Amino acid sequence: MLKLTKNEQDYLKTIYTLEGLSDEPIVSIQLVAKKLSVAAPSATEMIKRLSKKGLVLYEPYHGVNLSEQGHAQARFIIKSHRVWETFLVDKLGYSTEEVHEEAENLEHASSPKLVEYLYALLDYPVTDPHGSTIPSEVFWKKDEVEIPLSHAEEDKSYYITTLDSDAKAFFHKLKIKIPHFIRILERLQDGSIILKEDSGQISVIPQFLQENILLMQRTGSVASSLRTESL
Numbered sequence: 001m002l003k004l005t006k007n008e009q010d011y012l013k014t015i016y017t018l019e020g021l022s023d024e025p026i027v028s029i030q031l032v033a034k035k036l037s038v039a040a041p042s043a044t045e046m047i048k049r050l051s052k053k054g055l056v057l058y059e060p061y062h063g064v065n066l067s068e069q070g071h072a073q074a075r076f077i078i079k080s081h082r083v084w085e086t087f088l089v090d091k092l093g094y095s096t097e098e099v100h101e102e103a104e105n106l107e108h109a110s111s112p113k114l115v116e117y118l119y120a121l122l123d124y125p126v127t128d129p130h131g132s133t134i135p136s137e138v139f140w141k142k143d144e145v146e147i148p149l150s151h152a153e154e155d156k157s158y159y160i161t162t163l164d165s166d167a168k169a170f171f172h173k174l175k176i177k178i179p180h181f182i183r184i185l186e187r188l189q190d191g192s193i194i195l196k197e198d199s200g201q202i203s204v205i206p207q208f209l210q211e212n213i214l215l216m217q218r219t220g221s222v223a224s225s226l227r228t229e230s231l
């Protein structure tokens, strides 16, 4: 993802929100300016800048839309905001009323990596404390190669990096915790896989869901660094 200023991110978020609210195919600059409490000429200037970066499609005298890249950036900021609100309430005991202000600052200060780590730490929450849906797309990926669960090998350890909404619904429906650190115990004849989470929880994942769960292999590095530490 491009590195953007707080101001640029706020514009993308605002255009995203206005696109969702209006029936018009294009968002007027006046509306963007009003929403951000700035003068129309400075909104136009910023939108030209975002257009040069390929983040918006600007039609002079007409209005503005997000490009595909701008859309992804806006969704990332929204994810960052909502993940932080969830973290503040769930882990730090903030009240729902207090979190918006904090999240407004934290959303801009967070890298895609930090947001994805927090999101995983919180067990991939579906909504924030206000009930708004948290975008589930992953905006940061490790360099290592991800594989679908269907390609995992017995007796090897992995961590889950990506779950799509079907996979999440599966775990929610069974009312079991979404596993993170897993070991593949066995592949059954019908193609389903038995896996064991580090906590001891065992799940059976049917074949049709295995492409919806992406994994990365856990190498010996974690275990061996712990071993070195204890010497």
Ligand SMILES: [Zn+2]
Binding pocket: 081, 085, 099, 100, 101, 103
């Ligand atoms: Zn908020």
